Amino acid sequence: MKIVQQDDVNFLLTNRLPRRLATRFIGWFSRIEQPLIRDASLAAWRFFADLDLSDAKQTRFRSMHDCFIRELKPGARPIDPDPAVLVSPCDAIVGACGSVEQGKVLQIKGLPYKVADLLGDPAHADTFRSGTYVTLRLTSSMYHRFHAPDDLIVTGVTHIGGDTWNVNPIALKRVERLFCRNERAVIRTRLARGGWPVALVPVAAILVAGIRLRFLDLSGVRREQGRTELACRTMIRRGEEMGWFEHGSTIILFAPSGFELCETVRTGGQVRVGQKLMQRPVRTGWEHGKRCCSRSPGISHGVACD
Template sequence: MKIVHQEEINFLLTNRIPRRLACRIIGWFSKIEQPLVRDISIGVWRFFSDLDLSDAKKTRFRSMHDCFTRQLRPGARPIEADQSMMISPCDAIVGAVGTVADGEVFQVKGFPYALADLLGDAEHAETFHGGCYVTLRLTSSMYHRFHAPHACHVGSVTHIPGDAWNVNPTALRRIERLYCKNERVAIRIALSDTGHPVTLVAVAAILVSGIRLRFLDLTSGRRGQPRTFACNAFLQKGEELGWFEHGSTIVVLAPAGFSLSGGVQLGRTIRMGQPLMQLAGRSSAHGVARSASH
């Protein structure tokens, strides 16, 4: 009950204010490196969340923003070694799962949206007809970096400017097509050993709102029309792709034939490196997980 009330208050506070202005103000404030401001900010954040820094690479931070975008200590996230499995790209709560039917997926039960609207490209959306999807919601206290779900080649990235609505469960139950309204980045990858097309859609949210990629500078294109950037980046399974500057969402899209890992269930927390989907045409082979230091 307490969590429900907190979500309602969060929805009212963050969605009834000028969202872009709030993003700029919080973005500026979070980067203040004055020790007292830093310590009070992180202390308040700890009080109102389940922030756990025990797996962080460092224990002292220059600012609240430095803490938001923290890296993990070596070995903190074991990477599933089974090459028939695609891993979760991030720490998250599973918010929605299912099959792409009639070009639609769900943000929550009863709230469908068109995949073409999310991706800004009907042809791209058709790639996933009959495929499966998982929506991964990062809370503000979680680790905010995201990683390659499998060894892959990044062929292009589409940046779609937009709003910065809160993406908590209360907002998702009230605002239709929410992910299609917010700023987002569609990362198109091809799996290295099979060539299967997979797309990760990183969706920004209220407050800091920024999405950053390790291999591409998106800061110059945050306003205006959608832009697609050609890329030629090769990544290993579990290698860092980028990071959010605040909690948000990643929608993982895979083509027909992929299936969800048995551990992927609504409302369950999943960690980066854990099995997410089994590749089409590949049987699972038991493997020993290796440790990641990304």
């Protein structure tokens, strides 16, 4: 009974308040650079969360926001060199994961949702029919930047406006299709080696002041509603930064049939940037990968987006 009551209070505090208003407020407040406010905010954050800054590139921050989006020391997240695997794009707790079944995946045990609803495109979702997915939840104290799981070509981004429900387990148990309700960016990619399609879906949440991409400017996109297709054609190297959240949230990664989760990836476990996440199919794809890169116009290393 006590646990149920605690869950009720948690859900009430994080989801029954004006979510957009709270998100805008934190977005503004976290950028205040006044030393007393900054220091008090960081002290409160340390008190309520397991904030570890030992691997941060800098030790002093201009504001709480500056700490949220911190970079890491060089070498703090070694990237697994095994070409047979995709690596984790972020530090995270592993949520629901496994196989896509009949076009559906799990939000949490007992609550499925359609991949087409999340991606906003039935044809794109069909690419991952019988494929593999993994939900990666970033808590507020974690490193908030995300990286390429392999050498890949970004072929486009779809921004889908929406709500900002909390994405913690309590909300996931109570709000059906939660990820499909929240603001998100669907990043369409193909692996440079093998040509397989892979999708990364950063999902915003309450207090997340925005999803930012290193290779594409989303600042002019209306966040609350609508669907915006953004043309993009750029090559990103394995382990290279793709973007960041301005608070904690979730990334859902989809790979097609033949990919499998690595044995170390389990629901409730933790992963870090660069650790093994998915095993590639056992087949030769190198020649196709070279053709994919060499015949795709407008692809270059770094920013090359329209």
